[in-house]
Each structure stands twice: as structure tokens, then as C-alpha cells.
Amino acid sequence: MARSNVLKPEALKPDAREALAGRGGKTAPMAVPVRKKRKRRVLERYSAIMLAGFILLLWQILVPLSGLSEFILPTPAAIVARIVEDFPLLAMHGYVTLFEVLAGFGLGVLIGVPLALAIFYSPPFQSAVYPLLVALQTVPKVALAPLLVLYLGYGWAPKITLAFLIALFPIVIGTVVGLQSLDRNLVDLTRSMGASEWQTFRKVRLPAALPNIFGGCKVAISLSVIGAVIGEYVAAERGLGYLQLQANAQFDTTLNFASVAAISALGVTLFFILSFIESKVVFRRDTAR
């Protein structure tokens, strides 16, 4: 059975709402991928690559014709050449940003999932914490960046905190929604078999919520990248955001674009890694056979 949905083109652009609420909802069974479907997917994948290639080609051809200087708009070929040339530099700053993202996102999972469990299992906790969390969500986290720098200094802390704060909400919401959308009859079923709450959680609640949890995580990790980079914009000495700002100050538009490409590549790669883990975990045949 094909398990991988890593390369589904629609996975590239996660619609937050869909990712959070859509997959593995109340009763909709997760479709088991069939070979025919897979063929179509492959075709769709190539069509996306072809479209991207076409746009890049158009860009490549139109820039010299338009007479724009490379300080304004470099060609894709020039950007690629610059990426190759400055790869060590980009990688060095990329590692910094990667670390910030992973730390922020990791904290988001470590704190978000238990928080969601508490919200789910304790109604008093839910009525106290949930509204606060939603209120927190309406604060544009980006606006907190200067404050975080003020309080936490110029090092890792404000970037990780920003990435964490942005990641937290989708993870909590994804997990809570996943747990709440379970068919109540399923709980009756396991209880009728004599299951403890822990067994019901392990055998039914958690596996049923996993698609939503991963949906939340996938949104969160893309947002974490934004959080870390914004943190770097405000105050940093390292990181892709810092590199981009430097390039900007020096009118090095090619490096500026190269930084943007690196930031995007970072986000997309992390998203794909999560999708891959999801494909391994969500369909896992969880039993002693």
C-alpha cells in the first residue's frame, strides 16, 4: 500500500484552515491511495514543476529585454549562480535560522500538545485558557518582535520565542480539534470492551487526532520560519534574515534574492520532512501481529 503523500502538489501550499480542520475529520475516512490516483498525482506534480519552469523562463527572457538593471531585478540564472557561489555563506546563516526554527517549533510541540490535552480533558481549564489563547492569537506576533528583543536581548532567545509563539496556536488548535472531532460512539465502543481512558486515548483518540495534529504542525513549522526570520530582521548578527538585510543595505539585490530563495527552501524542506514523518506515522498499522 502506498503510504507516501509527501509529493502531493497540494501539500506545497497548506491552506491553514483545511490543514487544521479538514483531514481526518469526524467520519471521513482517510482515503487509501490507489495506484490510479497516484498516477494522476505524479502528473499533477510535473505540471506544477512545468509551470514554475515556464515562469522562471519568462523572467529570464524578459529581464534583459526590459532594460532593468540587475540591482533592481536580477535574472534567475544570476541568482542561481550566486547561490552556488555563496553556498557556504548561505549555509552558515541557514543553519542559524534552522536552529531557531526547530527550537521554536519543538517548544511549540512540547508545550502545545500537553496544553491541548489539558484543554481537552479539563473543562475548567478549557474555559480559562482557551479564550486567552484565542486572544493571544489576535495579537500580531510580529509586532512583539521589538519587545522580545528589548526583554530577551540580541541572541537566540527572541527569535526562538517568536517562532514558538507563532507555532503554538496552530498546534494547540489542531490537537484540540482533532481530539474533539472524535465520534463519541467510539469511546462507548472501547469502554464496552473494558478499556481504560488511557487505552482509549492510545488506541483511538490519539490515532484519530493525528491527521489534525500533523495539519497543525505543518502550518506551525511554515509559520515558525517567518517568526525566526522576523526576529532576525529586528536584531541579529547571524541568520538568513540578517543576511538578507545586509544584502539590502549594500544594494546586493542578487544576494537578497538568494536569501529569499534560501528561506523558502528551508520552509519547504521542513514542511516536506514533516509530511514524510506524517506519512509514516498516520497510516501505521498499530498492532501486535
Next chain:
Amino acid sequence: MNVASRIAGARVSISGLVKTYQTRDDVDVLALDNIDLTIERGSFVAVVGPSGCGKSTLLSLVAGLVEASDGRIEIDDQHIVNRPHPKIGVVFQSDLLLYWRTVLDNILLPIEIKHLDVKRHIPKAEELLRQVGLKGFGNKYPSELSGGMRQRVAICRALIQEPGLLLMDEPFGALDALTREQMIMDLQEMWTRLGNTVLFITHGIDEAVFLADRVLVMSPRPGRIALDLTIDMPRPRRWSNAHENPGYQGYVRKIREIFEAQGVLVAH
């Protein structure tokens, strides 16, 4: 382990059973009012009644899923208080199969939960699948099965532990008419072979009369037993000609009359 062997049916005895639900707006809903009922070992008892009369509540109480407000339920002399009897199997209206598990792993779920030897139960699960006409479907996923097939798997899952009491809450309510007909006949055949006690909840008068030794007709809320009807028809019964049987017609008419008298069915 021989699955074809008969299962010792459980005896159910209910006395003075009352269930009141507390709702949010502090209006109590009296769902069941003073139910007295004894179900003999190995008998097939069907409960019919209008929607909302408390049929599912009765089943949940017997299953030990909700607590009675008053009265007493005993299964094989064991008092049921908010804790399921180990020897019951429950089938709900929806199959409630776990989509991430194969058919076989779904059937083995109760075995896992009870910490029994899963491997040792695989042949039994496969034999059950064979008996419901799903031989070789063990490694399929629920999404690859039709509604009727899925409900068959749900029945296998309920039977894997050889339950002395099989509780079924409108198990065929979500199926199309043709599939339902087949399932009704298959259930009769299976029960004749196993001989366990069955409490079968339905709103279908026809399937209740066809399947049961005894039909309990419930009144609209608060649920009471309005009629306790013993169905005296030889087995095996055949669905195709049951409707022409005068005895069958008589039972159905009696139940309809009760519903008409209660305003559940209104003649125009």
C-alpha cells in the same frame, strides 16, 4: 479454539430501572421509567419503539456505559454499575471501525484491550470473517469495504470474545434495503448456530418480529414497556415468505396497533 461451538448465553435481569438525564438548562429528561425485564439465556429479544423513546439508553445501561438513576441490572448475577460486563459484545448503528487498522486488527481490538494473546486469536478472527462471507479480507482496510461488509466486520469484532450477551443498537439502520435483508437472514443463521443471548434494538417492526423470540414494544418518552410479545414462529424463518405468514402478520399488526394507539403512527 473452535468458533463454531455454541456460546453459553447470559441471563439479564432488570428491575425498577429508571434513567433521568441532567441537561445543561437544568431540565431533567426522564428517558426510561421503571423498566422490569428478564431475558432468558440464549433468547433473542428485540426492542422496538419510536425514535427518542430510550432504546439506546436501555442498551447503554445494560452495557454499563451509563449509570442508572434507580433500579438494578444484573447480567449472570453480576450487578452492573457503570462498568461493562466482560462478557458482552456491542454493535452500534455505525460500524465504528478504525480506518487506520486493517479488518483483522479491528476485529482483534477487544483482545488487545483485554491484554489477551493477540496472536492466538488470529485464526479465530479469520474463521469469523469466513463465516460472515469475508474470507481473505483480513488485510484490507475498512475504506475498501462496502457498508454491509463493514458492519459484518463490526459484528465479528463483537463476537471475537464469544460474548454471552450480544447488544445491538439498530445495527442495520444505516444499510440499504437489500443489504439489510441479507444481514437480517445472516444474523438469524449466526445466532441459531451460536445460541448466545441477544438484545436487539430497532425501529423496524418487520425485522424485530422476524428475528426475535420476544419483542418488547416501547412507549414514547418516557420509555416504558408497552407490550411484551412472544413470537411463536418456527425457525429457520425465511424473509422471502415470512410476510405471507398469518402469524407474522398478526404480530406486526399488534405492534402497529400499539403505535397507533400511542400516536406514534397516525392513520390518515
